[in-house]
Amino acid sequence: MTPQARADxxxxxxxxxxxxxERLEIAEPVAAFKWAAHVAIEDPARVEQELAILRxxxxxxxxxxxxxxxxxxxxxxATEALEYQRFADWxxxxxxxxxxxxxxxxxxxxxxxxxxxxxxxxxxxxxxxNSPLCADELSAATATAIRVRxxxxxxxxxxxxxxxxxxxxxxxx
Numbered sequence: 001m002t003p004q005a006r007a008d009x010x011x012x013x014x015x016x017x018x019x020x021x022e023r024l025e026i027a028e029p030v031a032a033f034k035w036a037a038h039v040a041i042e043d044p045a046r047v048e049q050e051l052a053i054l055r056x057x058x059x060x061x062x063x064x065x066x067x068x069x070x071x072x073x074x075x076x077x078a079t080e081a082l083e084y085q086r087f088a089d090w091x092x093x094x095x096x097x098x099x100x101x102x103x104x105x106x107x108x109x110x111x112x113x114x115x116x117x118x119x120x121x122x123x124x125x126x127x128x129x130n131s132p133l134c135a136d137e138l139s140a141a142t143a144t145a146i147r148v149r150x151x152x153x154x155x156x157x158x159x160x161x162x163x164x165x166x167x168x169x170x171x172x173x
Contacts, residue, residue, distance in 0.1 A: 016121035027082035032101035078162035134167035
């Protein structure tokens with residue numbers, strides 16, 4: 001795992017993308033728990049439950065619930081990809097697997113808090129997310145989060161995947 005840091009919040013979408021990056025970093029302790037407990041990485045029932053809650057919260061926040069579900073599904077997919085990568089690492093080198101992983105409840109509480117933060121940022125930045133300026137702002141925010149958090153390549157790729165549906169309008173040519 002990489003050192004945790006907070007991204008500079010000067011960019012319009014930096015706080016949103018930084019929260020997504022922070023949420024991705026939780027893939028490490030979640031994967032460690034699942035590895036030690038011998039449970040599957042994917043938990044479709046939990047994902048559906050979380051997406052249903054986020055859809056309801058989106059309606060309360062006056063944000064398109066289908067958009068929110070799509071964004072969070074991307075986040076889940078990117079997180080699962082990171083977890084699969086860690087499982088592969090530990091399968092190849094079992095001694096590198098964490099001996100005493102943190103309880104899953106701790107990670108889930110952090111994920112829930114970050115989901116709330118991400119949804120709040122989506123609500124605050126809704127106009128920008130639906131404008132032609134979004135793509136450039138998203139690119140800058142992603143680069144900032146990768147640089148400031150010193151994300152490994154796998155986390156940078158996961159962050160790009162997690163945020164791929166943020167912009168709703170094609171960039172201006």
